[in-house]
Amino acid sequence: DIQMTQSPSLLSASVGDRVTLNCKASQNINKNLNWYQQKLGEAPKLLIYYTNNLQTGIPSRFSGSGSGTDYTLTISSLQPEDVATYYCYQYNSGWTFGGGTKLELK
Amino acid sequence: EVQLVESGGGLVQPGRSLKLSCVASGFTFSNYGMNWIRQAPGKGLEWVAYISSGSSYIYYAETVKGRFTISRDNAKNTLYLQMTSLRSEDTALYYCARRYIPDSWGQGVMVTVSS
Numbered sequence: 001d002i003q004m005t006q007s008p009s010l011l012s013a014s015v016g017d018r019v020t021l022n023c024k025a026s027q028n029i030n031k032n033l034n035w036y037q038q039k040l041g042e043a044p045k046l047l048i049y050y051t052n053n054l055q056t057g058i059p060s061r062f063s064g065s066g067s068g069t070d071y072t073l074t075i076s077s078l079q080p081e082d083v084a085t086y087y088c089y090q091y092n093s094g095w096t097f098g099g100g101t102k103l104e105l106k
Numbered sequence: 107e108v109q110l111v112e113s114g115g116g117l118v119q120p121g122r123s124l125k126l127s128c129v130a131s132g133f134t135f136s137n138y139g140m141n142w143i144r145q146a147p148g149k150g151l152e153w154v155a156y157i158s159s160g161s162s163y164i165y166y167a168e169t170v171k172g173r174f175t176i177s178r179d180n181a182k183n184t185l186y187l188q189m190t191s192l193r194s195e196d197t198a199l200y201y202c203a204r205r206y207i208p209d210s211w212g213q214g215v216m217v218t219v220s221s
Contacts, residue, residue: 055209
């Protein structure tokens, strides 16, 4: 089974900061990776699919990159509404979520 | 607008069974594969099961294989999850989600397994 490790598990940042969230797979997942945002009490929302494709309606401050085993979600300028937990999700072999990164305001 | 509405959750004793439903609207249900994904209280997300649009392909997480059965009725636009031999570790909010690569999710239904 493919394991997905997200880091950091908790991230504190200020409004306007550039924020980078990391996700590492236990083996090559061929860019078959999504990012989801889950706000408190809500269902997850798809942000990025196939590593770097922005889902319709998602602000352009969100972007994704990576290849092989290492992937990144970047928020170019953090907004208050971005406070949430973010999950990476691989679908290259089976389906596996990372443990999540909780993003809070400093 | 895509809508997915789960139902059928509740409190159940260990070893008992429960069947969840997810009614879909706002898209052609029969064209899409569907997933069940769960989230234990205060924990992360765990993929549970997938069924293809015509039910030809079905996959389960190892943690539920042999106990849970995913199915669908395309005439009723409804996805199901039959859960048997429930354990305390199955306690979670269960989401249905559209597509092989989940793009739309319901709001979830809570299942609590406790004596």
